[in-house]
Amino acid sequence: MKAMIRDVEKHVGEEITIGCWLANKRSSGKIAFLQLRDGSGFMQGVVVKETVGEELFKTAKGLTQESSMWVTGVIKSDGGRTAIGHEMEITAIEVIHEAIDYPITPKAHGTDFLMDNRHLWLRSKRQHAVMVVRNELIRATYEFFNQEGFIKVDPPILTGSAPEGTTELFHTKYFDEDAYLSQSGQLYMEAAAMALGKVFSFGPTFRAEKSKTRRHLIEFWMMEPEMAFYDHEMNLEVQENYVSHLVQSALTNCRAELELLERDLTVLENIKAPFPRVTYTEAIAMLKEQGFDDIEFGDDFGAPHETAIANTFARPVFITHWPKDIKPFYMKEDPENPGFVLCDDLIAPEGYGEIVGGSQREEDFEKLRAGMKAHDLDETGAYKWYLETRKYGSVPHSGFGLGLERTVAWITGVEHVRETIPFPRLLNRLYP
Numbered sequence: 119m120k121a122m123i124r125d126v127e128k129h130v131g132e133e134i135t136i137g138c139w140l141a142n143k144r145s146s147g148k149i150a151f152l153q154l155r156d157g158s159g160f161m162q163g164v165v166v167k168e169t170v171g172e173e174l175f176k177t178a179k180g181l182t183q184e185s186s187m188w189v190t191g192v193i194k195s196d197g198g199r200t201a202i203g204h205e206m207e208i209t210a211i212e213v214i215h216e217a218i219d220y221p222i223t224p225k226a227h228g229t230d231f232l233m234d235n236r237h238l239w240l241r242s243k244r245q246h247a248v249m250v251v252r253n254e255l256i257r258a259t260y261e262f263f264n265q266e267g268f269i270k271v272d273p274p275i276l277t278g279s280a281p282e283g284t285t286e287l288f289h290t291k292y293f294d295e296d297a298y299l300s301q302s303g304q305l306y307m308e309a310a311a312m313a314l315g316k317v318f319s320f321g322p323t324f325r326a327e328k329s330k331t332r333r334h335l336i337e338f339w340m341m342e343p344e345m346a347f348y349d350h351e352m353n354l355e356v357q358e359n360y361v362s363h364l365v366q367s368a369l370t371n372c373r374a375e376l377e378l379l380e381r382d383l384t385v386l387e388n389i390k391a392p393f394p395r396v397t398y399t400e401a402i403a404m405l406k407e408q409g410f411d412d413i414e415f416g417d418d419f420g421a422p423h424e425t426a427i428a429n430t431f432a433r434p435v436f437i438t439h440w441p442k443d444i445k446p447f448y449m450k451e452d453p454e455n456p457g458f459v460l461c462d463d464l465i466a467p468e469g470y471g472e473i474v475g476g477s478q479r480e481e482d483f484e485k486l487r488a489g490m491k492a493h494d495l496d497e498t499g500a501y502k503w504y505l506e507t508r509k510y511g512s513v514p515h516s517g518f519g520l521g522l523e524r525t526v527a528w529i530t531g532v533e534h535v536r537e538t539i540p541f542p543r544l545l546n547r548l549y550p
Contacts, residue, residue, distance in 0.1 A: 124158035126193045126204045133209065135190045139241070140181050140217075142224060150178040152208070154189065160243060162196065162205040163189055170209060177211050184217040184241070201374040236541055237550045247375035248537055251368055252526045256320070258367035259341055262360050263318045268343060271310040271317045273303030279500035286326045299324040302519060305448075305504050307344035308479060311515055312507055318343040320522075330545055331421065332534040333471050335523055337543040344517035350450075350460035350478040353516035354436060357464055357474050358391035360520070361434060365389040368529050381531040385468070388433060393464070395436040401427055416441055419463075421471055428467040438462045447489035449477040462518075470528035476518025483508040 121134040141160060142153040152163040167175040181187070191208035222238050232239045239245055263270070276297045280287050288299040303319045310317045319342045327334065343356065365386050368376065376383060396404065401423075405413050408426055413419070419427070419437075428435050439458045442451055449459035461477035480486045486508050487497060495501050526538035536542040541550060 122158040123154070123156045123161045123202070126161060126202065126206070129193045130195065130204065131193065133190060133192050134206075135188055136206070137188055137214075138186070140183055140185050140187070141241070141243070142183065143178075143181060145179050150175065152178060152181065152189075154206070155241070155243075155246070159202060160246075161202055162200065163191060163208045164205055165208045165211075169207075174208075174211060177213070178208070181211075181213070182217050182220070183223070184220040184238075186214040186217070188212040188214065201378065233536065233542075233547060234549070240540060243378060245537065247372075247378045248526065248530050248532060249540065250375045251372045251530050252522070252538060254368055254372050255364050255522065255526060255529070258364050259318075259320060259360075261367070262363045263343065266316070266356075268316045268318045269310075269314045271307060271314065271319055272321060273300065273306035273310075273319050273342075275300050275322065279305075279495075279504075288324050288326050301325055302340065303342050304344070304517060304519065307342050307517060308515065309504070309507050311344040311346045311517070312511065312513070315347075316343070316345045328545055332536075333421065333524060333527075335535055335539065335542055335544065338535075338539065339522040341520040341522060342517065344515065346513050346515045348478075348516040349514055350438075350462075350516060353476055353478060353518060354395070354438075354462060355391075357462070357476055357518055357520075358393045358434075358436075361393075361464065361474065361525075362389060362391040364525065365529060376530065379530050379532065381529075385432075386529065393434050393436055394431045395438055395462075396427070397439040398437055398441065398458070399439070401437050404430065416444065418444055421469070424463075424465045424471045425467075425469045428465040429469075432467055434464050434466050434473070436462045436464055445477070447493045447495065448479050448486065450480040451485070466524070466528040468528065468531075470524060472521075473524045473528060474518050474520045476516065478514065478516040481508060481512045481514050483512065 119134045121129055121136060123136060136156055138154040138156040140152060141155045144151050148167045150165040154161050154163050165175055165178040189208055190210040191206040193204050194207055196203060196205040221235055276292060277300050278297060280298060280301060287301060290297050301323055307317055307319055322337055323340045324337050369386055402413060402415055404427060405423055410423060413423060439452060440461050442457055442459050445459050445461055449461050452458045452460050459477060463472045464474035465471060466473045480489060487505060490497050490501060497505050523535040523538040527535050536544060
């Protein structure tokens, strides 16, 4: 019977066959311990010379790192020595392909070397654990929004305009027109919300930002919900409930992976809605009190500022009501506080920074039109269709975007977002 490592607990006492690779090994004169992996998990295989004979034992001892094979054996409890709780007493090995001089050995390697060999580095236990958590957050995202009655919509990747009027875009030619790789699907999701009520998207986005920080990628994945008839406060509730769902899902379904990554689970166990909220003005005052003399009203926050604010609460915190002048044109001005907009950044603790950005959108045709004019956006050209969403049955609506890789980094506790996407695109890296 063929099976996978993740399912071995169903086959205790049975002889099964697993297709796998050799991650590592150690042996003595009488026993060989093979660390096996099959993509679904890692497990130890034990080869006892006295039981299997000289020829099979010689084969086991001669296996090289990352060689592929079929292994057959009986599944037994390992006495709780490993996370999986079981091991295989091997009775047969059929080598499929012998790997020679695998470059990533069990010793320490430099970051550049590992990034050059990302296609192989993904095979390691640590990277496997990060990718499993990433997958769980994607699964939990679909679960959350489906349960809340959202409809999945896929916005285009090639666009004719910039959602935020920025110049940090990747330009290309779309036959005889100018086009750009999308930096956000938001504007299209607003149009979709007017048709379908509550929608969400999940896909790649691109930022031509020349940044080398541990928080930035050139290509990353965004979750972008948009909701008709939702105001600012309702939007905040969806955000905190969604992020709480992600954290609790990871704790429930990826505890072994988080433990392997040495994540402090007590920190994550405290991440439950509702989250603290401070206004931008209050945040400026907090920073001043903490000795940040470099920050002034009207400034955006850098990494040290975000870290200081979030660590004050040791939980994600909303920074709301930002000055209108430093936020995008589509955000709705606070009717009770002119000069500020109904928006938020959700800041993760422990130095991981902004993981969510959201706002109530301006639904008034003339006000949105004035905002576009102030940002020199062509209302008769590339943005004409967007303005028309306020011309025909406009309603109050809100939305947000969550950066998947930053969220994975925070939940797993890894330092750099380059480990949270299979093949990262960084400022000076397009390989592999």
